[in-house]
Amino acid sequence: MARADVAVVGAGLAGLTAAIQLAEAGARVQVMATGHAATHWAPGGIDAGALPGSRTSLDAVERLARLEGHPYAFLADGLPDALAWLRSALGAEGLDLVGELTDPLRAIPTAIGSTRLAAILPDGMAAALPAWTAGETLVVCGPAGFRDFWPDAIAAGLRRPSTWRGHPRPARVEALTVELPGLAGRHNLSSLDLARFFDDPDWRATALEAIARALEGRPQEPGRIALPAVLGLHDHPAALAAARERLPLAPFEVALVPPSVPGLRLFAALRATLRRLGGRLQVGEAVHGVIGADGRVAELRAPAAAREFVLTAGAIVLATGGIAGGGIVAERAGSLVESVLGLPVDGPERGDWLLVDPFDPAGHPLEAAGIRTDVRLRPVAPGALERPLAENVRIAGSLLAGQRFLRQRCGDGVAIASGRLAALELRGSGSAPRSAAVVGAGREARS
Amino acid sequence: MDSMTGRSGLPRTVDVLIVGGGATGAGLLRDLARRGLRCLLVEKADLASGTSGRYHGLLHSGARYVARDAQAARECILENGILRRIAPACIEDTGGIFVATPDDPDDYVGAFPGRCAAVGIPCAEEPVAELFRREPALNRGIRRAFRVPDASLEPWRLVEANLLDARQHGSAALPYRQVVGMERNGGFVAAVSIADVRSGTVERIVPRIVVSATGAWAGRVAALAGVSLPMSPGKGSMLIYNQRMTDSVINRCKPPGDGDIMVPVHTVAILGTTEIGVDDPDHYEVTPAEVEALVEAGEALFPDLGRMRILRAYAGVRPLYMPAEVAGPAGVSAGAADREVSRAHVVIDHEARDGVSNFVSVVGGKLTTYRLMAEQTADAVCAKLGVDLPCSTADDVLPGQVAGHGYYWLGHRLAEHEAAGGGDATLICECELVTRPALEGFLAERMPCSLDDVRRGTRLGMGPCQGAFCTFRAAGVVAALGSAEAPDAAGENAADARAELAQGTLVAFMRERYRGTRPIAWGRQLQELWLSTGIYWGILGLDAFEPATAELPIEVGVGDGPR
Numbered sequence A: 001m002a003r004a005d006v007a008v009v010g011a012g013l014a015g016l017t018a019a020i021q022l023a024e025a026g027a028r029v030q031v032m033a034t035g036h037a038a039t040h041w042a043p044g045g046i047d048a049g050a051l052p053g054s055r056t057s058l059d060a061v062e063r064l065a066r067l068e069g070h071p072y073a074f075l076a077d078g079l080p081d082a083l084a085w086l087r088s089a090l091g092a093e094g095l096d097l098v099g100e101l102t103d104p105l106r107a108i109p110t111a112i113g114s115t116r117l118a119a120i121l122p123d124g125m126a127a128a129l130p131a132w133t134a135g136e137t138l139v140v141c142g143p144a145g146f147r148d149f150w151p152d153a154i155a156a157g158l159r160r161p162s163t164w165r166g167h168p169r170p171a172r173v174e175a176l177t178v179e180l181p182g183l184a185g186r187h188n189l190s191s192l193d194l195a196r197f198f199d200d201p202d203w204r205a206t207a208l209e210a211i212a213r214a215l216e217g218r219p220q221e222p223g224r225i226a227l228p229a230v231l232g233l234h235d236h237p238a239a240l241a242a243a244r245e246r247l248p249l250a251p252f253e254v255a256l257v258p259p260s261v262p263g264l265r266l267f268a269a270l271r272a273t274l275r276r277l278g279g280r281l282q283v284g285e286a287v288h289g290v291i292g293a294d295g296r297v298a299e300l301r302a303p304a305a306a307r308e309f310v311l312t313a314g315a316i317v318l319a320t321g322g323i324a325g326g327g328i329v330a331e332r333a334g335s336l337v338e339s340v341l342g343l344p345v346d347g348p349e350r351g352d353w354l355l356v357d358p359f360d361p362a363g364h365p366l367e368a369a370g371i372r373t374d375v376r377l378r379p380v381a382p383g384a385l386e387r388p389l390a391e392n393v394r395i396a397g398s399l400l401a402g403q404r405f406l407r408q409r410c411g412d413g414v415a416i417a418s419g420r421l422a423a424l425e426l427r428g429s430g431s432a433p434r435s436a437a438v439v440g441a442g443r444e445a446r447s
Numbered sequence B: 001m002d003s004m005t006g007r008s009g010l011p012r013t014v015d016v017l018i019v020g021g022g023a024t025g026a027g028l029l030r031d032l033a034r035r036g037l038r039c040l041l042v043e044k045a046d047l048a049s050g051t052s053g054r055y056h057g058l059l060h061s062g063a064r065y066v067a068r069d070a071q072a073a074r075e076c077i078l079e080n081g082i083l084r085r086i087a088p089a090c091i092e093d094t095g096g097i098f099v100a101t102p103d104d105p106d107d108y109v110g111a112f113p114g115r116c117a118a119v120g121i122p123c124a125e126e127p128v129a130e131l132f133r134r135e136p137a138l139n140r141g142i143r144r145a146f147r148v149p150d151a152s153l154e155p156w157r158l159v160e161a162n163l164l165d166a167r168q169h170g171s172a173a174l175p176y177r178q179v180v181g182m183e184r185n186g187g188f189v190a191a192v193s194i195a196d197v198r199s200g201t202v203e204r205i206v207p208r209i210v211v212s213a214t215g216a217w218a219g220r221v222a223a224l225a226g227v228s229l230p231m232s233p234g235k236g237s238m239l240i241y242n243q244r245m246t247d248s249v250i251n252r253c254k255p256p257g258d259g260d261i262m263v264p265v266h267t268v269a270i271l272g273t274t275e276i277g278v279d280d281p282d283h284y285e286v287t288p289a290e291v292e293a294l295v296e297a298g299e300a301l302f303p304d305l306g307r308m309r310i311l312r313a314y315a316g317v318r319p320l321y322m323p324a325e326v327a328g329p330a331g332v333s334a335g336a337a338d339r340e341v342s343r344a345h346v347v348i349d350h351e352a353r354d355g356v357s358n359f360v361s362v363v364g365g366k367l368t369t370y371r372l373m374a375e376q377t378a379d380a381v382c383a384k385l386g387v388d389l390p391c392s393t394a395d396d397v398l399p400g401q402v403a404g405h406g407y408y409w410l411g412h413r414l415a416e417h418e419a420a421g422g423g424d425a426t427l428i429c430e431c432e433l434v435t436r437p438a439l440e441g442f443l444a445e446r447m448p449c450s451l452d453d454v455r456r457g458t459r460l461g462m463g464p465c466q467g468a469f470c471t472f473r474a475a476g477v478v479a480a481l482g483s484a485e486a487p488d489a490a491g492e493n494a495a496d497a498r499a500e501l502a503q504g505t506l507v508a509f510m511r512e513r514y515r516g517t518r519p520i521a522w523g524r525q526l527q528e529l530w531l532s533t534g535i536y537w538g539i540l541g542l543d544a545f546e547p548a549t550a551e552l553p554i555e556v557g558v559g560d561g562p563r
């Protein structure tokens, strides 16, 4: 039987934030997850909030905090600290985040030639952030034969003024397709394949050389160059530095369809941090637990090949990510089931789950489904907000009810702010020095 | 080629104008063209995007109709044999099994083999032990099983082959052309107005005879000629499972009802159908109640069905024609939701019925009997024109029919491609193995077209990911083609227009896909929907694109379908 002070379920941004901050405070932490999280899909920046008409992320966060039932109502205050913490944690691993909550939201080019709003991006994407000035050119450059980045289509989309959502845009957009060394016969390269190529210093030097040469004939105009987000997986900082040095235009990465290389970098950095602090991470099992008569969850169980895996823990963070992450399962019969403890889910009736128009800016009612909590992130029943259902459980991330991560672009902000608060909560609830905590946890489990 | 793509203008006169580009219209165009008449077919959307592209996919043996409509059953088995000969590449010879579950009436089951024999349908009882060995997912309560020559029939290829043959015989078919008016000159249709739905221009054409093969829309087209043709369109919904839990068509041995047939089609299997009257053949949805009813009924065949993943739901509209004059099976009166009677087809000469001498409608029937319907209609047209020309559609094999594959295997697509010297080309759609050269070949013939047309033509986006990973790639290929054709600055605008169209139709495509997922969005499929929304909305910012519906008014109710 394994033991931990705190068991964190879910290996996404919320779960890892909570786990690392608990480990920093000296707790013995075990993270368990069925699979990889939104980090492997999402673009790798930190979306704290963006609403139509909001100038900065902070504007959006403040507006969201005033919405009935939005988790920012009690999380917004901690968001700046959470972001500062994440910035320094990632920075220590060589991944810099650029942009502030108070910076203007900008229209950032996407891999289909549209734009999305963002303010806080990884360093590799940051050159997309400054407002475009008069006379600036954008060159959209991709490797020949790569299926997930089509320079002609992207450039065509970005040439249409309407694509820029009213934000400043480049004066000219050009498409450039470049044959990269040794890839002529490779028809089905993935973004991961390309990123690994860019990890190789020799290959990347010839690749950047090829791109630089293709740019040579161009008039000497100020401008930037958009590249698919494949500039290295394990050695991204070096690949990015090389691109900046060799290319005559400021390069920025454009997020691709999953698997997301920038997301993988983010995940790798957080995992390394957790491990360095002695935390454990176990991916591959769905876990479940039961709330005892004493109102506490004493252990989590996971079916394993040989025998059931049991983890005894003093406290639990549930960061299982809602419907996309698998934390909530929407059943055919119409019930919404929280997948670990069976907590009551606050969500619409079956008939009201989804709107007729998938692009309706209002968003599907089901998007806001999740677990309700008190201001200390303890789960409550939707109708009884003052009575926590489990004393030693905290809910974090997309599993929290009342947010619409896609329409409000607040998923990452909610994840880090709630991950941080969960850690503060469970650290504050009196973690003794490491060895004592383990004993304590074990005793609780037996009682 | 131009006459097929809609890029050329319309001819001013033709012998026969055929309205409707489904199986019936395409079959009729082929038939008349082979008899030497000069014909034109117009279709208001993409070819085979009406009921023919949204049906269940079953080449009937006729066994489903033996109890209540022996005539229909006889027609089915005859046409079944003919289609196997003339269109082998459109058919997967899955065979069909009628199974008697514990709930199916004994007398029906007992009489079934005799009834098949009476109308000439080969029917062999199979020991249930053998049945379960071959089809282990079936309900173990099944008591008896009968093999019949049902098969799986791909509609798009079939329609395309018919049109190709017609073209080789001097006739033409134009998509995205809608008949919007008919000028009556007394008892005569003097001219027909045809709108190009993409540009909005309307042209007049003078045909000697007009044939409406517009299925569920036949009432509307007849009204344009001032003729009343009461149709009662019946919606039928189907569910696409992401696996073939059976390699044979499975039918229940009972009077036809909801959710009692499973048809394996390519990599998936389709459960159907329901039957509900609708007012408007262009606008209807699959309701959650229908989905529930289908799954529940299907569990009688496959007890684990409730746990299998559904890819999407879709529906088609049956061209049901109701009035008393239908020469249906003797003694049975037609009712709106009556599954057997309403399947009869009928060729209506509006001269005798309504005093319009050069207007004919053909309605009802089944896809299985499209050729027979076309033959009978062509006979009627020839009689009107006073010519006596024989039908040859049952004898000559359709073009492009390399021998069928037997059971479907996804790898055939790659094997075909490799055999054609394509080598290891870029795979644009991984689920359905659509390569870049295959896509470019299709686009070269069909541009401008929507991504939904691409889907029907190539199967792109029909597999488990339902387009989440491949549709934007297809838009990328369109743009790359455009700029390859026009590398200079002057051509940039033209290339941009193409890209804009592709990106705009990407929005329409995702919307269309969503229509099919919404009714079955629970469990894994809902999670998948959340992920693809995350990709297109969150990562790719699709919401900034204007939908290209102005250029391509593909009705929301059209353009969906089975595989």
Ligand SMILES: Cc1cc2nc3c(=O)[nH]c(=O)nc-3n(C[C@H](O)[C@H](O)[C@H](O)COP(=O)(O)OP(=O)(O)OC[C@H]3O[C@@H](n4cnc5c(N)ncnc54)[C@H](O)[C@@H]3O)c2cc1C
Residues within 6 Å of the ligand: A009, A010, A011, A012, A013, A014, A015, A032, A033, A034, A035, A036, A037, A038, A039, A041, A042, A043, A047, A048, A285, A286, A287, A288, A319, A320, A321, A322, A324, A325, A326, A327, A328, A339, A340, A396, A397, A398, A399, A405, A406, A408, A409, A410, A411, A412, A413, A415, B531, B534, B535, B537, B538, B539
């Ligand atoms: C494709 C995509 C695009 C997105 N785009 C944006 C965007 O543009 N803007 C934005 O703000 N947000 C976006 N998001 C959402 C955002 O990234 C997440 O909301 C945010 O990262 C929160 O993550 P999380 O840690 O709460 O959950 P997740 O990252 O979803 O992690 C959930 C974790 O829980 C595990 N888990 C679930 N159930 C169990 C169980 N029973 N037992 C064990 N483990 C379990 C999972 O395996 C996973 O590791 C996107 C998400 C996706 C998927």
Ligand SMILES: Cc1cc2nc3c(=O)[nH]c(=O)nc-3n(C[C@H](O)[C@H](O)[C@H](O)COP(=O)(O)OP(=O)(O)OC[C@H]3O[C@@H](n4cnc5c(N)ncnc54)[C@H](O)[C@@H]3O)c2cc1C
Residues within 6 Å of the ligand: B019, B020, B021, B022, B023, B024, B025, B042, B043, B044, B045, B048, B049, B050, B051, B052, B053, B054, B055, B056, B057, B058, B059, B060, B177, B178, B179, B180, B213, B214, B215, B216, B217, B221, B234, B235, B236, B237, B272, B273, B315, B316, B317, B318, B319, B363, B364, B365, B366, B367, B368, B369
């Ligand atoms: C749910 C369901 C399941 C079925 N399953 C089977 C099966 O398994 N096996 C089988 O054999 N049969 C089956 N059928 C029946 C079969 O699908 C139809 O009988 C057949 O497809 C009808 O073909 P059609 O060409 O007559 O009509 P359609 O394919 O509907 O063609 C009519 C065309 O006319 C066009 N049109 C309409 N108005 C205009 C206008 N003004 N101008 C130009 N064009 C116009 C429409 O866009 C349409 O494309 C099924 C039907 C349904 C609804």
